[in-house]
Amino acid sequence: MAKVLCVLYDDPTGGYPTSYARDDLPLIDRYPSGQTTPSPEAIDFTPGRLLGSVSGELGLREFLEKAGHTLVVTSDKDGDGSVFDRELRDTDVVISQPFWPAYRTPERIAAAKNLKLAITAGSGSDHVDLDAAIAHGVTVAEVTYSNSISVAEHVVMMTLSLVRNYLPSHQVVLDGGWNIADCVARSYDLEGMHVGTVAAGRIGLAVLRRLAPFDVKLQYTDRYRLPEDVERELGLVFHESAADMVPHCDVVTVNAPLHPETEGLFGDELLATMKRGAYLINTAWARIVDRDAVERALRSGQLAGYAGDVWYPQPAPADHPWRTMPHHGMTPHISGSSLSAQARYAAGTREILESWFAGRPIRDEYQIVDGGALAGTGAHSYSVTR
Template sequence: MAKILLVLYPDPADGYPPEYARDEIPAITAYPGGQTTPTPEAIDFTPGQLLGSVSGELGLRRFLEDRGHTLVVTSDKEGPDSVLDRELRDADVVISQPFWPAYLTPERISRATRLKLAITAGIGSDHVDLPSAIAHGITVAEITFSNSISVAEHAVMQILALVRNYLPAHEWVATKGGWNIADSVSRAYDLEGMQVGVLGSGRIGQALLRRLKPFDVKLHYYDPHRLSPEVERELGVTWHPDVRSLASSVDVLSIHAPLHPQTENLFDDELIGAMKRGSYIVNTARALIVDRDAVVRALNSGRLAGYAGDVWYPQPPPADHPWRTMPHEAMTPHVSGTSLSAQARYAAGTREILECWLDGHPIRPEYLIVDAGKLAGTGALSYTVPEAES
């Protein structure tokens, strides 16, 4: 029998919800491009419930315990005395989310002598040290596409929030008791006609491009894997040969690239300095793609007019993290991909992967990041590691 360790974010401050704002959510059966949504044999939850917190347990307890397996659920993941560190030593499977990641460092992996499978309930497995997973024969999988549209919608919202100066305007009426129109519009512009760039044209990047096109903006992108001429014509999007060309050409830049050695700290003082004065950056990819303090300096100097996103490092960030207090920001916790709608999909996908793994069936290639000692499936397209290149 297997021991499954599930690391999830804490329940709401007011307690696990006894009821929800809506009675149902739309049923999505396929993603753009035709990939089907997760297809487990069954689910033990109602779509639209809060599944991503500790009490939600991703709807896995009955399924696993009925099969005789052990499920340990915790939100305690920091430090050598954390539940994560204590329970990981003899766990066969560890599951966590990008929003509350169980960082599987080389040290943790070396101590987890029974670990065979690491599942990301969502998209983005950079919290797992992939070279160590490869070296130890650990399979790494994630629920590809499960929350891509969710993230794209969040990015659209944050682009508009920055450009239209929404949060300061809301603050005037909601918390300051004012009606300060001039203050509210002193940094507000129309998105229409702006040059908007997307770094990374994978599932999320393409979804964002499609959602921005009706705003009558000029669309740009960079990705080492260029879109087909047909898609470029359909979207009216201009490809750039490198990141600097893209960054220097746009008014708004939305980041949708994976984190790997080539993208870590990519947006430093020099690259941000090459952008137009008064540009905006939205980052719903990974925090380490930008230099934390370079962003703060650019906002303070006016080089950037605004910065938004929902990714931080580490997660959760400390109370004194400078992004909490920097000017002209529209940050949120890492919530873009964990809407109640997305949770239904990535919980079902997690169960699908577990069913396959426990029954000895192949895991869908689109879910695989590392398998059989090498990058595999989606991982081979999205990540680079030295061991895989040698």
């Protein structure tokens, strides 16, 4: 029997919900690529409920305990003596979400002598040291595509919020004011702007498709060029690198994995080549941008706005400079954890567990590391350094 350690974010401050704003969710059975949504043998939760917090338990307890496995759920993941560190030592399977990452460092992986499987409930396994997982024979899997459209929608929302100066205008209402000039002095139309994405994978391409109806001019860079018919359909301009693309863009959105080629990409040097007054949206990984360089660019006016919901570390400390820098639209890491997305990534997590316990291959789309090497989606998206 296996010990499963699940690290989830805390329940709402007012307690676990007893009712919800909506009674149901739209039924989605496949993603834009044609990949089918998660298909576990069964689920023990109601879609649309809060599953990603501690009390939600990703809907896994009944399934695991009926099969004789042990489930430990905690939100305590950081600092000396955390529950995560104590329980990890004899854990077989560890589950974490990108939004509340339990970082699987080389030291933690080496100390977890029984660890065989690391699951990301959602997309993005950058909080797992893949080199260490490969070295120690740990399988890494994620519920690829389960929340990609959720993130893409968040990117579009943030883009419009920054360009139209929505958040400060809403604050005027909350403060009892009505000065229209204060609201529109930084408000523009998105129409006609040049918008570029760094990476055009599942999320990046979904962003491009959702922004096309705004009559913007779309550009992209990616290590893999999109098919000609897609470029033609959306009127895309391809650039070999981010450095080539960003000088042409009014809005840049970052949708790339974190790896050696992207870490620290948006520093002082690259930001200086952007149009003065451009907007930067980053829902990918905080370390793709230089924290202090972004703040400097906002204060100098080089950037007109920055929005994202990824931070380093996570959760961000109260004195993190991104909380107080001007013209930002930051959120905690929520873009991929809507109640709709949670239903999919909870079901996908169960699907992965069902396959693993039964000795069946995990879906190729869900594989990141397997058999001591990058596999499936991981082989397409990531690189290793050893």
